[in-house]
Amino acid sequence: MKTELPTSRAELKERWADFKTTNPKTRIRDAARELGTSEAELVATGSGENATLLSGDFRDLIREVGLLGQVMALTRNDHVVHERKGVYENVSFNNHVGLVLGPDIDLRLFLGDWKFGFAVHENERHSLQFFNSFGEAAHKIYLTEKSNREAYDALVARYRAEDQDVNLFVKEKPESAAEQIEEPALDKAAFQQEWLALKDTHDFFTLLRKYKLSRSQALRNAPQGYAWQIQPESLKAVFEGTSERQVPIMVFVSNQNCIQIHTGPINKIFVMGPWLNIMDPDFNLHLRQDAIDQAWVVRKPTEDGVVTGIELIDKDGVMFNQFFGKRKPGLPELPGWVRLIEDTVIKK
Known part of the structure; x- marks a missing residue:
């Protein structure tokens, strides 16, 4: 029998659904800020419906992304979004630092704080989404019309977490301090x-x-x-x-x-x-x-x-x-x- 969602998570799911109805064009990162939560927690409200929690070593998972063929890699911060189509090739890791060095997909990965991973499908879009311990998006991988959907489904099945109702424990991120105006003592x-x-x-x-x-x-x-x-x-x-x-x-x-x-x-x-x-x-x-x-x-x-x-x-x-x-x-x-x-x- 499926476990009932904890009240707080159920409430967040309802608030998120209401927010999307009234703000359909707001990006999920901005919505999380307005709702006083994290993007990872919003994604997790879809567990069992449109989101699958992933487990295992994300380095191994990234090594297998090349099997999907052409995908769209997405990396962003608060001010800019970078989207690039291509194939994950020449993937290597030195401890938790990774390289993807294809002619199209070119990445430097720092997996030390890749805390959560999900497979997400929404509006016919399928993706792999990774978040840090603050619930912020670290990196996302979207299927394209040229992707191998069967390989994607097999990969999700291999890394699917056994327990899909686990609550996320997301750390609170400290406020960023504005740069000091005073010049330091400098030679x-x-x-x-x-x-x-x-x-x-x-x-x-x-x-x-x-x-x-x-x-x-x-x-x-x-x-x-x-x-x-x-x-x-x-x-x-x-x-x-x-x-x-x-x-x-x-x-x-x-x-x-x-x-x-x-x-x-x-x-x-x-x-x-x-x-x-x-x-x-x-x-x-x-x-x-x-x-x-x-x-x-x-x-x-x-x-x-x-x-x-x-x-x-x-x-x-x-x-x-x-x-x-x-x-x-x-x-x-x-x-x-x-x-x-x-x-x-x-x-x-």
Whole structure:
């Protein structure tokens, strides 16, 4: 006999159903915030109906996602949604850090806090959805019209939790603290010298930790000619220039549990309300322009030459989106990307 839902969960299920009726276009992440709960808890209200709790080692599950064929990978944070179609290929793990290195699906996975997993079907859409211990979405995988549905059903059956009525114990996330305005005590000359001596863009994180700087504090103290603050609204001109000139780019979106990367051209760009959108057949990006507190062009030395990127930072000092010209280790950055940045945001 099926166990009755606990009263609190039953009440949440009813509130969630009412909310969807009156707010059909609100995204579930935003709905969770308005309802004072987490996205994982909202998904769990569908247990036994449209949601199946998953168990087991999620590393093993991710290794099997390639069996599904083409899927759509989705990673987001509070301000931007990154959706990319492709096949999960070349999957590997070092402890709880994973890589997916296909030509289309390109991910860095940090599974140390992938706490909950569900298979979800709603409005004819089937997906695998993973959440951290705060109930926030870490990563989602949606079937497409080209996916192998039989392989998906078999995978869900293999990882289906025996008990589907388990309550989720979701931790309360502490409030994020706004960045301190005061500049820290800094040996600026030493910091700039180390910036100019960088060999890899990833070494920039080590530099920030060493000098105990936030992202924007570091950019404000950059060597001359290595960081420019630009107008957030100029990002649309960069997108349009990228499309018109067909300059392939790299688009990074991250949260604490996943980094998702698109590499290639972009074409269809438009604005709808606060959202700046890229809507191509295999790649979609939805970016809240009103979340951009600071936008920067940043140059970092590497063994392959200087790499130029655009970094977006929110009001709490968190970098939430990055853009580069298409490049691979061992190759210099695209001259066309550098010219585009100069023409659209630096010279203006």
